Amino acid sequence: MSERQARFEALYADHHAAIFGYALRRTASPDDAADILADTFLAAWRRLDELPPGHDAKMWLYGAARRFLANYYRGERRRSALADRLHAELGSSCAPADSDGESARFAEAMLRLPPRQRELLALNAWEGLDYGEIAAVLGCSRNAVRIRLHRARLRLAAELAGTGDTESGIYLAGLSTHPAQNQRG
Incomplete structure (x- = not known):
């Protein structure tokens, strides 16, 4: 030393x-x-x-x-x-565009989702990422993203319906039952 x-x-x-x-x-x-x-x-x-x-x-x-x-x-x-x-x-x-409470209702439904589902929906809808890009961000397969995103959409629809039951929310908010029809990009 x-x-x-x-x-x-x-x-x-x-x-x-x-x-x-x-x-x-x-x-x-x-x-x-x-x-x-x-x-x-x-x-x-x-x-x-x-x-x-x-x-x-x-x-x-x-x-x-x-x-x-x-x-x-x-x-x-x-x-x-x-x-x-x-x-x-x-x-x-960033003030809400509508004054009828739709934004607040949507935000509340999003908050009731598990964090992983919120993140998937946000990456797709807010960030504009497609399945492949989301897969790269999350470090999983494109197919896993497709399935998880489909489940997240069902859960969100159920939360918007106020039931929390994914089966009753399948057709809400224009969501189809086939996840490939919901893919962006």
């Missing part, structure tokens, strides 16, 4: 808990605090020859962690501002 590496390991062993605690008390999550800790000690490794000895090294680490925290806060503010702006833009542009 080189003298440089030994010095860094001693520095880390002596001060990592204090710097981590400092960051942890000032961030939203332990993961963010760990990132601050990693950035701080990466900077210390790069500037190890410039670090003051003894107690002053700990103060240098606190100063570096403080600067990384300032960057963290700036990033959080930017992300928050962007999220707020997107929320406002999407909220006004």
Whole structure:
């Protein structure tokens, strides 16, 4: 082990808990605090020859962690501002087109589906993917997608009918009983 590496390991062993605690008390999550800790000690490794000895090294680490925290806060503010702006833009542009409750009824029916069926329907209807493309996304065969999508459509039709029974919902929403007739693309 080189003298440089030994010095860094001693520095880390002596001060990592204090710097981590400092960051942890000032961030939203332990993961963010760990990132601050990693950035701080990466900077210390790069500037190890410039670090003051003894107690002053700990103060240098606190100063570096403080600067990384300032960057963290700036990033959080930017992300928050962007999220707020997107929320406002999407909220006004994605308002339901109908006012008779059809969209809400459809959304509620979709939420009652198992997550896998919701994903299949969304990939097909919202993303415009065909069976082969969905198979590539999900890592399964085209035939498996065809069968699962057919079952998901039946389940959605039953949920829209309010029965939860796939047999009673077969003909709702223009769905045929043959999945190949429903394939897009």
